[in-house]
Amino acid sequence: MSIRSRLTLSYVLLFLVVLAIGTAALWASRRWRRSAADLSRAYNQGVAAERLRADIYRQISAGSDFLSGDRSAEPDFWSIQERVVQQMGQLKSAAETEEETDHLEALEETQRELVYVAQNIFKPSAAGARNPKERRAERLDEIGNEVTSDVAVLNQYYQGLEKAALSAAASSGNLITYLVGGAALLALAQLLATVFLLQRWLAGPIAEVGRVTAKISRGDFEAKVVVQSQDEWGALAGAINRMAKALKEYEQKMRAQERLAALGELAAFATHNIRNPLAGIRAASQVMLAECQSQPAIKESLADIIQSVDKLDVWIQRLLGFAKPLDLQPTKTELPQLVYETLGLNEALLESKKIGVTTHLAALPPVLVDLVLMEQVLSALIVNAVEAMDKGGSLTIEAAADSKEAVLRVSDTGKGIPPVFIERVFKPFVTDKPGGTGLGLAQAKKIVDLHGGSIKVESRPGAGTTMTLTLPLWREES
Numbered sequence: 001m002s003i004r005s006r007l008t009l010s011y012v013l014l015f016l017v018v019l020a021i022g023t024a025a026l027w028a029s030r031r032w033r034r035s036a037a038d039l040s041r042a043y044n045q046g047v048a049a050e051r052l053r054a055d056i057y058r059q060i061s062a063g064s065d066f067l068s069g070d071r072s073a074e075p076d077f078w079s080i081q082e083r084v085v086q087q088m089g090q091l092k093s094a095a096e097t098e099e100e101t102d103h104l105e106a107l108e109e110t111q112r113e114l115v116y117v118a119q120n121i122f123k124p125s126a127a128g129a130r131n132p133k134e135r136r137a138e139r140l141d142e143i144g145n146e147v148t149s150d151v152a153v154l155n156q157y158y159q160g161l162e163k164a165a166l167s168a169a170a171s172s173g174n175l176i177t178y179l180v181g182g183a184a185l186l187a188l189a190q191l192l193a194t195v196f197l198l199q200r201w202l203a204g205p206i207a208e209v210g211r212v213t214a215k216i217s218r219g220d221f222e223a224k225v226v227v228q229s230q231d232e233w234g235a236l237a238g239a240i241n242r243m244a245k246a247l248k249e250y251e252q253k254m255r256a257q258e259r260l261a262a263l264g265e266l267a268a269f270a271t272h273n274i275r276n277p278l279a280g281i282r283a284a285s286q287v288m289l290a291e292c293q294s295q296p297a298i299k300e301s302l303a304d305i306i307q308s309v310d311k312l313d314v315w316i317q318r319l320l321g322f323a324k325p326l327d328l329q330p331t332k333t334e335l336p337q338l339v340y341e342t343l344g345l346n347e348a349l350l351e352s353k354k355i356g357v358t359t360h361l362a363a364l365p366p367v368l369v370d371l372v373l374m375e376q377v378l379s380a381l382i383v384n385a386v387e388a389m390d391k392g393g394s395l396t397i398e399a400a401a402d403s404k405e406a407v408l409r410v411s412d413t414g415k416g417i418p419p420v421f422i423e424r425v426f427k428p429f430v431t432d433k434p435g436g437t438g439l440g441l442a443q444a445k446k447i448v449d450l451h452g453g454s455i456k457v458e459s460r461p462g463a464g465t466t467m468t469l470t471l472p473l474w475r476e477e478s
Contacts, residue, residue, distance in 0.1 A: 010193075014190060017186060018183075018186075021179055021182060021183050021186070024175070024179055025176060025179045025180075028172045028175040028176045028179065029172070029176065031168060031172040031175075032168075032169050032172035032173060032176070034168075035165045035166070035168035035169035035172060036165070036169060038161060038164070038165040038168070039161075039162055039165035039166060039169065041094065041096075041161075042158045042159075042161035042162045042165060043158075043162060044094075045091060045094060045095075045100075045158050045161075046154075046155055046158035046159070046162075048087060048090065048091055048094075049091065049107075049151055049154050049155060049158065050151070050155070051087060052084060052087045052088065052091065052107070052151070053147055053148070053151040055080050055083055055084050055087065056084060056110075056111055056114065056144075056147050057144060057147070058076075058080050059077050059080050059081065059084065059114060059118065060114065060140050060143060060144050060147075062074070062076045062077035062080065062118075063077060063114075063117065063118050063121050063136075063140050064137060064140055066121055066122065067121060067136060067137055067140075074122050077118055077122075081115065084111060088104070088107075088108055088111065091104050092104050092105075092108075099157065100154075100157060103150065103153055103154045103157055104154065106150050106153075107147065107150040107151060107154060110143060110146045110147050110150055111147070113143055113146075114140075114143045114147075117136060117139050117140065117143065120136065121136050205236075205237075208225055208226060208237075209225055209236065209237070209240065212224065212225045212240065212244075213240065216240070216243075216244050216247065221244045221245070221247050221248035221251065222244075222248070223244060224241050224244070225237035225240045225241055278309050278313055281305065281309055282305075282306055282309045282310070282313075285302045285305045285306050285309070286302075286306065288302055289302040289303065289306070328370050328373070328450050328451070329370050330368045330369055330370050330451065331368070331369070331370070331371060332366045332367075332368065332474045333366060333367050333368070333369050333371055333374070333474070334364075334366055334367075335361070335364050335366070335367050335399055335406055335408065335471070336359075336361035336364060336399065338369075338371065338374060338375060338378065339359065339361060339378065339397055339399070339408075340359075340361075341375065342375050342378040342379055342382065343357060343359075343382070343397075345375075345379065346379060346382050346383065346386075349382075349383070349386055350382075350386060350395070353386050353389065353390070353392065354392040355385075355386055355389055355392060355393055355394070355395050356393070356394045356395065357394075357395045357396075357397070358394060358395070358396045358397070359396075359397045359398070360396070360397070360398035360399070361397070361398070361399050362399070362400065364399055364400070364401045364406055365401055365406070365473050365474070366473070366474040367406050367471045367472065367473055367474055368451075368471075368472050368473065368474040368475075369451055369471055369472075370447075370451070373447045373450075374447070374451075374471075376443070376444075376447065377443075377444040377447050377448060377469070378410075380440040380441065380443065380444045381410045381444065381467050382395070382410070383440065384440060384441065384467075385410060385411075385412035385414065385465070385467075386412075387414075388412055388414025388415055388416070388464075388465060389412055389413060389414040389415075390414075393412060393413040393414055393464075394412070394413045395410070395411070395412055396409075396410075396411045396412075397409070397410050397411075398411075401473065404472075404473065405453070405470045405471060405472055405473055406470070406471045406472075406473060407468065407469070407470050408468070408469040408470075408471065409466055409467070409468050409469075410466070410467045410469075411464060411465070411466040411467075412464050412465055412466075413464045414464055414465060415461065415462060416459045416460050416461040416462055416463055416464055416465055417457065417459040417461070417465055418461060419461070422457065422459060425441055425457055426441050426442055426444075426445040426455070426457075427442060448469060448471075451471060451472065452472050453469060453470045453471045453472060454469070454470045455467065455468070455469050455470075456468045
């Protein structure tokens with residue numbers, strides 16, 4: 001997962017958590033406000049009920065005063081009655097539950113009973129009734145007790161509402177407190193996580209990249225950025241590692257070019273300052289050899305001189321051939337025919353070493369190669385194979401092709417190549433043969449590379465060696 005995706009995911013998760021906390025806080029706040037409103041309503045209803053009870057008691061007192069002979073109490077009663085009706089209407093309109101409405105209706109029924117008794121007090125209907133004042137006064141006391149009971153029940157109900165509202169408000173406040181604390185802890189956790197993730201995702205990789213690039217800038221192309229994550233840093237680490245590898249290869253090529261330049265200078269020096277004296281030494285030795293036929297010791301020494309001069313001349317020729325630029329002239333070539341012609345050129349060498357040759361050259365498409373240079377490559381491979389089989393053996397040459405290239409394999413049953421030389425076998429002057437120059441395979445690789453092909457070696461000590469060449473096929477557009 002990329003760093004951008006990780007950051008986006010972390011931001012989304014943080015947003016969801018904050019959204020959840022905000023939603024819970026909003027819900028708790030609304031619940032608290034609703035609880036406060038319920039508490040305020042219950043308190044106001046309780047106060048209104050107490051006022052109503054006080055007014056009803058004033059009506060009862062007015063009725064008692066009227067029975068005591070105070071005729072002015074009747075207007076007071078009906079004046080209070082208007083206020084009682086208004087208060088009762090307000091209480092009932094503010095009622096929210098059926099239970100509250102039932103309590104208010106019970107109180108209203110008791111108050112209506114009071115009005116009925118008052119009407120009988122203010123307008124007696126049965127003259128001469130037994131103790132009418134006493135009975136009516138008792139009834140007023142009974143109604144007062146009923147009012148007290150009804151209002152007490154109503155107040156108890158409102159007190160229950162107040163307790164419930166207070167409890168809900170307290171729980172909402174606690175929830176808000178928890179949410180604020182949780183938000184603070186979340187902010188702290190987010191800060192710590194951000195510091196940790198920045199260290200892991202950014203600071204650590206930046207330090208690693210800086211450390212390795214500093215090594216690369218000092219020429220240490222073996223340094224590698226160790227970043228295992230599959231994100232932008234992993235891609236950057238891979239790019240830097242590939243860059244280091246490319247720089248190392250470029251450095252090797254530059255060094256090879258420098259060596260070639262040095263070889264060119266050495267070849268020019270050898271051409272002008274060594275071959276001419278060698279030619280004079282060889283000519284003088286041949287003249288002396290012709291004159292000393294009767295002296296075997298001198299004759300043998302002169303023959304050794306001539307042979308050594310010839311070897312030195314061959315070495316100089318190979319050095320010149322490797323150092324000078326190659327003029328590539330690729331043409332349409334039949335690979336089997338080229339193999340057979342090269343084997344013919346080396347037939348004497350193969351027979352002298354008692355090397356058996358086996359070929360598997362099927363009908364192949366033509367290849368696009370420089371005939372002379374590719375014959376030099378095949379000769380170098382054949383000569384190397386023969387030199388590896390000093391006690392005789394078998395040489396196998398086989399070829400095949402696909403839609404893009406031809407593959408040629410030259411295998412021997414010789415002593416193989418030591419592991420210490422296997423990775424450097426195509427480098428100049430690398431050889432394990434006494435008296436060898438180490439330029440044959442280096443020149444062969446140089447020629448094959450110029451053709452856009454490749455050459456590889458597979459070898460095990462004591463089990464032989466296989467050289468594999470890939471060469472481009474000839475096409476009409478070529």
